[in-house]
Amino acid sequence: MSEGYGVVAAILVLGLGGLIGAFALNRALTITYPTAEKLKTYESGVDPVGEGWAQVHIRYYLYAYLYVIFAVDAIYLFPWAGVFAAVGVSSLIEMFVFLAFVTVGLLYAYRKGVLSWT
Template identity: 90%
Template sequence: MIGQVSQSYGVVGAILVLGLGGLLGAFALNKALTITYPTTEKLKTYESGVDPVGEGWAQVHIRYYLFAYLYVIFAVDAVYLFPWATVFAAVGVASLIEMFIFLAFVAVGLLYAYRKGILSWT
C-alpha cells in the first residue's frame, strides 16, 4: 500500500519536474535565439504612431465609467436574452415571467443611465 502511494507521488513529481524543465528550457532557448540591439529609439515609448508628449499620468473623467456601466448593462442583457430566445419554446411560460423580471432590472439600469444624462449625445 505505501509503495503504491509513493510510486504515485513519484509519477506526479516526475511530471512536475519535466514540465518545469520544459518551461525553463523554452525560456532559455528564447533568450539564446533572440537578437536585440537596444537603441534609444527602440527603448522610447511608442503608441499608435504618436510620439509621447508630457507625463504618462492622465486622469479619466467619471463619465467614462458611466459609459462602461452602460456597456455592461447591454452586454449582460445580450448574454442572457439571445440564448434564452433560442430555447423559449422548450422552457415554457415560467421562463417568460423570469425574463420579464430580468428585463425590469435592465430597464432600471437604463433609467439610471438616462437620469444621469449618459444617453444624450451632447
C-alpha cells in the same frame, strides 16, 4: 483512487516543464541590441510630447459600464430566445424579471443624465 492524482500531477509537471522550456529556448535564441532609439517610447508613429498624465471624464466610464450591462443582457437573452419553446412559461416569467431589472437600471441612468452627451 490515487492513480488519478498521479496522472494529474504528471500532466502538471509536463505542462510546467514545457512552459519553462519554451521560455528558456526563447531567451537562448533571442538576439538583442538595446540602443537609445530602441528604448525610446513609441506610440502610433508619434513621438511622445508632454506628460503621461491625462484626466478622463467619468462619463466615459459610465458609458463603458452601461455597455457591459447590455452586453451581458444580450448574452443571456439571445440563447434563452433560442431555447424558449423547450423551457416553458416559467422561464418567460424569469426573463421578464431579468429585463425589468435591466430596465430599472436604464431608467435610473436616464434620470441621472448619464445618457446625455452634453
